[in-house]
Amino acid sequence: MTHAVLDFASFSSSAPTAEEIQLIESSVAQFGAPLLLLDCDIIRQQYRALRDALPNVTLHFALKPLxxxxxxxxxxxxxxxxxxxxxxxxxxxxxxxxxxxxxxxxxxxxxxxxxxxxxxxxxxxxxxxxxxxxxxxxxxxxxxxxxxxxxxxxxxxxxxxxxxxxxxxxxxxxxxxxxxxxxxxxxxxxxxxxxxxxxxxxxxxxxxxxxxxxxxxxxxxxxxxxxxxxxxxxxxxxxxxxxxxxxxxxxxxxxxxxxxxxxxxxxxxGRFIVAQAVTSVASVMGQAERDGKIWYYLDDGIYGSFSGLMFDEATYPLTTIKQDVQRYPSVLAGPTCDSIDVISEHIMLPKLDNGDLVIGRMMGAYTSATATDFNFIQRAQCIAFNEEAGQKVQLG
Missing domain, CATH: 3.20.20.10 (Alanine racemase)
Structure with missing residues (x-):
């Protein structure tokens, strides 16, 4: 079996790379969706950056964001x-x-x-x-x-x-x-x-x-x-x-x-160490057209990993696995029966099918930590990668 070495820390906040897509799809196949993918190498990167910026300060990581x-x-x-x-x-x-x-x-x-x-x-x-x-x-x-x-x-x-x-x-x-x-x-x-x-x-x-x-x-x-x-x-x-x-x-x-x-x-x-280290993955559960926009209902939302939109006022960069050039006015909504469970009301997306994946960047701080089980909908599982320093994720 062949393996591809993945450097998760190199991903940008724009379109996903082929390596990232491979990791995401492999993870969803193994664990299901929704997921939070935690890259421990980015934790190291951020800690070292702040340590170097404040060389005479002892850094006590605040656990509450993650x-x-x-x-x-x-x-x-x-x-x-x-x-x-x-x-x-x-x-x-x-x-x-x-x-x-x-x-x-x-x-x-x-x-x-x-x-x-x-x-x-x-x-x-x-x-x-x-x-x-x-x-x-x-x-x-x-x-x-x-x-x-x-x-x-x-x-x-x-x-x-x-x-x-x-x-x-x-x-x-x-x-x-x-x-x-x-x-x-x-x-x-x-x-x-x-x-x-x-x-x-x-x-x-x-x-x-x-x-x-x-x-x-x-x-x-x-x-x-x-x-x-x-x-x-x-x-x-x-x-x-x-x-x-x-x-x-x-x-x-x-x-x-x-x-x-x-x-x-x-x-x-807290946030500085972990915000960048987590990527969220949600899948499209269903869709409907309302007022000239396509509504995509995801299996994660405001009451789950996107709770920071309510509690933290963060704006998470969003993208999709599918990268068609043609884009349409769209809405991303969460899975609960509450009408406030809307992730984004003004976003241009390619035409998505049920089961397609939506990616959220900068999802490490005050996301899973403030998620709930409202409607008894299970919150996203968090999967850690690169837990050993210098050892990259192996896909195969």
């Missing part, structure tokens, strides 16, 4: 650390034998059980942003260290995470002061400027505020802070080009260089 065992194992082999936010994520990294000292728990609001589960695993760095949360750690002050999360609003981001979490510098001082009174150790500060932040100045401004706050902490006679967590939000390109990550991080590195030498810096990248 909590998949193959992602964890691939990044662990690359030397990555991990950012956890739930007991489920603690179980995932523990099952993959991630050393607990390579993890932090950054959910600002936690149940007591969440704290206990993380501490039992060995993760002892947590985040707080209010006095109520601080008091939860009185019982665990001998084990836990805390980061105080600041709020930096960003209306331009996909998700302005400071709307829900974070505190002002003034409240941070109150929290740090109260922590000293309670005997709770404050390790440092953290922030998140928002998902898909296009302007690096948002990081620079936040870093400068944190630097000033660290100096103020010392001037007030409070214990010096040793850590700054600059969060995630590093942008990737869906339909619009973004600043290359090396250029994007230059002003961030300049701002970080102004911090005291005793301060270590962490980051929580």
């Amino acid at each position: 909590p998949h065992y193959a992602v964890v194992r691939t990044l662990l082999d690359e030397g990555a650390s991990f950012d956890l936010a739930s007991s489920g994520e603690v179980k995932l990294v523990a099952a993959q034998r991630v050393p607990a000292d390579k993890t932090i728990h950054t959910h600002p609001i936690k149940r007591d059980q969440d704290i206990c589960d993380a501490l039992a695993y060995g993760c002892n760095v947590f985040v707080v942003d209010n006095l109520n949360e601080l008091e939860k750690f009185v019982a665990y002050k001998e084990e836990a260290e805390l980061l105080v999360r600041l709020s930096f609003r960003n209306s331009e981001a996909f998700a302005d995470l400071s709307k829900k979490f974070g505190c002002s510098p003034e409240l941070a001082i109150q929290i740090i002061t109260r922590a000293k009174e309670l005997g709770i150790r404050i390790k440092g500060l953290s922030f998140h400027v928002g998902s898909q932040t296009m302007n690096p100045q948002k990081y620079v401004d936040a870093i400068n505020v944190c630097n000033d706050l660290m100096l103020k902490v010392v001037s007030l006679g409070l214990p010096a802070l040793s850590t700054l967590d600059i969060g995630g939000g590093f942008p990737v390109s869906y339909s619009n080009k973004v600043i290359p990550i090396g250029e994007f991080c230059k002003p961030i590195n300049e701002a970080l260089s102004e911090l005291p030498e005793t301060v270590s810096v962490l980051a929580e990248p």
Whole structure:
């Protein structure tokens, strides 16, 4: 049997290559549709790119956009650390034998059980942003260290995470002061400027505020802070080009260089690591003509892998296996009985037959992670490729 060596990372966001078509059709034949094809080589590529762009920052991959065992194992082999936010994520990294000292728990609001589960695993760095949360750690002050999360609003981001979490510098001082009174150790500060932040100045401004706050902490006679967590939000390109990550991080590195030498810096990248690494494959279940457009009903949709269209405001590049020159005004709809389950209402496609395949690019972040089983329709299976570094997929 002959084999073709496939470099999945070389695929563009346009028409599929012959090698890609072979992989997709072979995968559908073996596993059925819909599918999510996860390329671990792209995980490595993206992690290394960000590591090189932020050479003095410890990267804690945020599991929430794609909590998949193959992602964890691939990044662990690359030397990555991990950012956890739930007991489920603690179980995932523990099952993959991630050393607990390579993890932090950054959910600002936690149940007591969440704290206990993380501490039992060995993760002892947590985040707080209010006095109520601080008091939860009185019982665990001998084990836990805390980061105080600041709020930096960003209306331009996909998700302005400071709307829900974070505190002002003034409240941070109150929290740090109260922590000293309670005997709770404050390790440092953290922030998140928002998902898909296009302007690096948002990081620079936040870093400068944190630097000033660290100096103020010392001037007030409070214990010096040793850590700054600059969060995630590093942008990737869906339909619009973004600043290359090396250029994007230059002003961030300049701002970080102004911090005291005793301060270590962490980051929580998520989307940047995984968005590009997954390709979705859906098949046409049926079709109908409505208002001059052909509606194609796929076996994946808004309640499945395309959930990011609702929750994440992402725009996924779409293409088809069939590449006829003639195109027609078309609609791509999902499989559920809900009328909002429409993937794209304005797309030009070749004439498709039932069973033809539609490909979605940039499908790694907040797709399978936010998919549901609405209508009891099974969500897409995720298949990992290139799990061993340097070993390409073998087709045959």
